[in-house]
Amino acid sequence: MFGTLAHLGFDALLLSAFLAGVRRTTGLTPRLSQVPNKDIRQILRSYLEFGEYVFDFAVVVFGRSDSFERKP
Numbered sequence: 001m002f003g004t005l006a007h008l009g010f011d012a013l014l015l016s017a018f019l020a021g022v023r024r025t026t027g028l029t030p031r032l033s034q035v036p037n038k039d040i041r042q043i044l045r046s047y048l049e050f051g052e053y054v055f056d057f058a059v060v061v062f063g064r065s066d067s068f069e070r071k072p
Contacts, residue, residue: 016051
């Protein structure tokens with residue numbers, strides 16, 4: 001049970017980071033204004049903001065690593 005919950009949580013984290021990357025590179029983002037319930041909309045907004053945090057953290061970690069380099 002705990003393993004499944006951890007797996008789903010990690011999948012959700014990867015999806016939110018992926019959506020953050022799509023937003024950064026293309027400007028495309030989910031249209032949250034179409035979600036009728038404002039509480040669900042706020043939860044989704046927080047979820048996407050967490051993905052931005054994870055994405056930023058990954059960029060910092062990769063930027064400090066010798067295994068990655070920036071190309072113009």
